[in-house]
Amino acid sequence: MSECETGLELRSLIKKSGELEISLADVAVPEPAADQVLVRVEASPINPSDLGLLVGAADMTTAKASGTKDHPVVTAQVPEAAMRAMAGRLDESMPVGNEGAGVVIKTGSSEAAKALMGKTVAMIGGAMYAQYRLMKASDCLPLPAGTTAAEGASCFVNPLTSLGMTETMRREGHKALVHTAAASNLGQMLNKICIKDGIGLVNIVRSKEQADILHKIGAKHVVDSTAPTFMDDLTQALVETGATIAFDAIGGGKLAGQILTCMEIAANKTAKAYSRYGSTTYKQVYIYGGLDTGPTILNRAFGMTWGIGGWLLFPFLQKIGPADGMKLRQRVVAELKTTFASHYTQVVSLQEALQLSNIAVYNKRATGEKFLINPSKA
């Protein structure tokens, strides 16, 4: 590699004019400092959390393709009402891709860096939709021999998020949990963890097909929020599991409040005395996604002992600290081909990731559809 060599890096730009532009930039391949390594990225998933940065608030039904075969460009309009939420990123060309995996092809002079030469490593930290990624050696997660980059591409976001949920449950004194949009890749992973660890999990889905997916992998409690008996079904599952904490990917509408209401009904089934402030059982819903971007509506029919809040992986990892975070990562690596295996429906190059026909599929965020980008694919 000569000093003037460049690699492709995917960029997302929202202009003050209200236009989204997704393109591939030629960026200089950087030279590792002493404690750094250069990784040739070979696999990086398109997670829902990546789409937020990739397409932002743009209306992708207005998307147009231009540019060349090697350097395709996609443009689309951001509705004016949504521009306020984009204020913080206007006219900044932003790299994308939270996590990925690849092979270390060049290292700095430190022992830790040199030890990684030729190894396949998993990475997190953004800018993974790129052919090359500079990393601190200590931030790389070396994968066991026999593990491909594709197998290690999703070591962080979904595995640590699902482990973060059961960890949060334990640390905040709950004994079982509720999960919504539960047939997602993440939801299936959470089921595998809970089955393995013997944790009660109430899965809330929005169709019979999604319920079937979960039953097939051994889920015990699956309730369908579109069923007329939803509130009773949910209450019954809460009584059986004792779940008093929920992780909600939907965010909008009445669901978060319905979960708290059913938790309160479940708690009052064992209450000894009347209190007009409701049960003394603490009930928590964490909203970690926004599949429904409409307002959250709480009827507050659940007493006074409750909380709702936002939940994100990175603040959670900061809270538990690096030592406990490392334990979670070690578990992910140990169970990468079982509990934490991800399945992709398509593997695409950077150029293919910018094809309108592909964007139309992965931007639906449909359960069961998951794309993997291989930036080193020709």
Added chain:
Amino acid sequence: MSECETGLELRSLIKKSGELEISLADVAVPEPAADQVLVRVEASPINPSDLGLLVGAADMTTAKASGTKDHPVVTAQVPEAAMRAMAGRLDESMPVGNEGAGVVIKTGSSEAAKALMGKTVAMIGGAMYAQYRLMKASDCLPLPAGTTAAEGASCFVNPLTSLGMTETMRREGHKALVHTAAASNLGQMLNKICIKDGIGLVNIVRSKEQADILHKIGAKHVVDSTAPTFMDDLTQALVETGATIAFDAIGGGKLAGQILTCMEIAANKTAKAYSRYGSTTYKQVYIYGGLDTGPTILNRAFGMTWGIGGWLLFPFLQKIGPADGMKLRQRVVAELKTTFASHYTQVVSLQEALQLSNIAVYNKRATGEKFLINPSKA
């Protein structure tokens, strides 16, 4: 006092038929055990928190008076839709009155009990709308000489709630706070605490008259939620104070979410880098009342670092423990005639408390209207 002597005790009963009945029961005056004292109750306030138990969900426009002059009875209908929330108390005749003060007229044999003989004491624990109240000696708060029962009647609910707010603010790492329905008796007390302790307080009111009340007692930040410039005014006050925690007495509607939105805008004024998950500043709203019983509507335009929850005095006191709780009580007693002075617009007997004309006034929960019951008043 002979063993068959009785005293009056106010009772609230909601029947399965959907009828509320408020009456005065003749109950036997109890004999104190060794560690107990008998208090002749002389003052007990009607707080919003008492009205919830006293009238429950009844529609007081349907109220009817019956009974005798000494034993008046009030009945009213509970709307069928509200009966579900009353399920826990049906057909139970419930005593009312969270707090009060009176004179110890009989004691048990323990030294602690005997030491209280003749003293004026403040009490909390329910059943204070009664002529006599049996208390454990250790649960009585003796008032300094020269303090009347009327002056000591409101030692707990409002003083400890307002102190609980500034305590919660400190313990959860915030440096200033927001309060809604801020011109209330409680809100005025909170202003006095914050002025004395040098704590930034943003008062949210719903009229110019309420703003005037607060300005007169020295409040610095008062914003009117009915003003067209409300969101900007609130944001400006949040920037000036750095408030990131709010205590909301309203509960329903958009206010709690608007507070979080303005906190997020204030936090982002100093943000260094774009994050589509919003600022990393933790923002909290505690709902401690329900002046608006409608649904809480959150537009979630405030990133992912936020929480909303219920807040109540008693769980707070349990959380901080008896030693720290005692420090708060000692401060209340020391500042009973200044910071924690309560003002009453009327003093009524138990019988007068059941007059429909009086109920119509105190059940409005209007700012500036506050009743004190003197059960020993003839």
